[in-house]
Amino acid sequence: MEFKTAKIPKASFSFGRLGGLLEALKSRGKELLMDNDLLFTLTYMASLSTANLSRDKIFEMVSLKKEYAPSDYFRKVKDLTQKWHYDYVTACELVAERIKHERLKKLFNRLANAIAAGEPDDEFLEREWRTFKTVRKDEYERSLESLRKWGDAYTSILVSASLISVVFLLSVVIYSTGDPGTTLIASAFGNFAIAMFGVFMLFKAVPKDRKVHDMSIKSREQERISRLLPVIVPIALMMIVFISILPTMLNLKTGILSLGLLQGGDYRGLGFLIAGILLLPIGYLAKIDDVKVSKRDEAFTTFIRSLGAIKSGAGVSVAEALSRIDQKNLGELKELVIQLYRRLSMGLDPKISWEKFVGESGSYLISKLTAIFVDSTDLGGDADVVGEIVASSNLEMVLLRLKRDLISSGFVNLIIPLHIAMVSLILFISQILSIFQEYISALFTGLHGVNVGEAFSKLPGGLQGLNIGIFSGIPVELLNQYTLWIIISLTVANTLAANIVKGGSRYLYLYYGTIFLLLSGILMLIIPPLVKWTFTLPSFVE
Structure with missing residues (x-):
């Protein structure tokens, strides 16, 4: 089948x-x-x-x-x-x-x-199947051990890349050499390349496994996501581009989309925040679907073993065997099994009935293994033995995935606070530099046309020979652009890394993307005003 x-x-x-x-x-x-x-x-x-x-x-x-x-x-x-x-x-x-x-x-x-x-073919095939299960389990566990180490390495790479970005930013402000714009652009691309290298190595280390099938018939959550996806994702991308990226790159100060809205503040993070809010329903559905698929995979072992044992022991049809299964042990599969029983008992085409069951489960494992049971029993195979073989293969994969989930949960719980720390750091440093730039510029307003760099170069003691350019007047908009690209690279890299380690469906990228977009947007809206307010206190002004 x-x-x-x-x-x-x-x-x-x-x-x-x-x-x-x-x-x-x-x-x-x-x-x-x-x-x-x-x-x-x-x-x-x-x-x-x-x-x-x-x-x-x-x-x-x-x-x-x-x-x-x-x-x-x-x-x-x-x-x-x-x-x-x-x-x-x-x-x-x-x-x-x-x-x-x-x-x-x-x-x-x-x-x-x-x-x-x-x-004999049956002896050879059974032995090869058992041997390959053992080999596959060992290979999967070795991949998980490699994944654990590369997960630690990724966090170290991420911290190092972020700190290097901060060092580049400070060095450009303090020590003037060459074009600061070129230096910061090179640093931003370097940061993105390093982060992508970490993501690539995670992809190389993870066990290659799919969780969700790609059939036209999908689970209830997947159907809802498929309807929302073409509408919400383009709008979310437009929010990021038109509210966060373009105003920063073009240095628009008149408000959102140059419409004069929300004047007088830094609202670059609003695009990230709106995009995260828009993607929140899809991300929530993706997470629910991921949890349900995991529970269905776990319940499938009991279901297929019981179905084979009842069909073989009682000598009844599949529909009759389904009615005799204890539904308390079916868990998340209960509703799907009831629907399958109704279709088969009404005399509907078994192929279509099983196809609906598999499609509505949303599970990659169930889509692969159900056809094995159906085809083998239809051709006269021992339902009890076939059910045991299929259940054993399914249980092997489910247990290995549980080990992977243990690693992925720790990894995700680590990179979320790490993302908050890195984004906060780059925003804090860039905002302090912008404030210092304004303060120092105000101190030299009485120099009658002499710029800050020239005034500083005339100081005694040979300081002008150090080529120090802390007062050379780097544009604030350049700092804002650099900060934005670093945050984008961190958001993209962490979104990819989280789902690669988790091993979820394509939809789950939107779940992690929602988390990191919301965090980035909130931090971009809170950190700059907070730093600015701190440095306007009387103790700092005096």
Whole structure:
């Protein structure tokens, strides 16, 4: 059984290099998930073998599972044996020579050796499935250990990059050498590059795993997000661009969008704040969906094991077996199982009924493993054994994800206060420099046209030889632009890093983006006036 997603008709024209790039990215995406798909493929083959199917039928069924990346290679073996009349040993060896993925290549070589030795397919497939589960678990745990270390490294990189930005800012103000604008621009890009390097290394370290499927049928929360996304996200981006970025870059002082609104203050952070508020409903739905998908994955182990045991032990249909499952143990799957039972008991198409069940679950694991149980039992497989095999594969992934959640929760709880500290620091320093600039400029207003830098260079003691430019008059708007880009780079990097470590759906980027946008916006609105108010107290003025 195959749950198909919506398909877009192929275009009749070529995209040239762009099309090649898209194909390369698609191929790379398959390679990243190859280990997961290999586990699902072996689970599928081990389940099919319980039905005592022929080797031809097993390879044919696997080759039809296009959602599994290894299916392409199994299809090649099927074509070589059934169309070109090669024996399976030769066909597996020929296909293995063309495979780049080392683990999949070794699997085909072992398969060829087992067939040549006359080993029964069911024994070989069950042994390979159990072995690969152990190997996959060990690899996942090693990736988690690497992720833990790179999470600590990322926070160190983030702190270092932010402090370097502050040092550059102070050095440009204190020591005049070259064009300060060029120096600050280079520093801003360097800060962004360092932050992105940390994000990239986190991506390299994390176990490659998906949590949410990409079917056309989605969970209730995912459906709501899909409707809100095209409307809210563009508006949120426009708020950031037109309220925060453009006024800062163009030095607009007449208020928001030059409309004369909210005059007399620094409202650069308002764009971030409004964007965060706009994205808040989507972020909230994304978080709810993530929690529900996790609970459904956990409940699926009990559900599929019970379904297989009841169907096999009582010899009843799937619909009857569903009615006998204790609903108290279904948790978040309870409502979906009830809907599935109603559809099947009414005589609706089982394929469509199961597809609705999988789609409404929103889970990547359930979408991969449900089809294994349905196909295997439909072809005569032992429902009890198949249910145990599928439940075991699901439980393995759920337990590994729980370990990952433990690491990700600590990481996110660390970078949120770190983000607050870094943004507050850069805002505090830039605002102090702006205030000092105004104070020093006021002190030299009686120099009759002599600028601040020239006056300072005439001081005795050879101080002019130090090329000190603290009074050289760096534009305040340049400081504001530099501060804004540093905050943007921190917000983007932390949003990406949080979800990469978490391993959530694409929608969850909006959840973390909402958090960091709100924090950045609030700090940008509070810190500058607070610093300015502090330095206008009588003790400072006198």
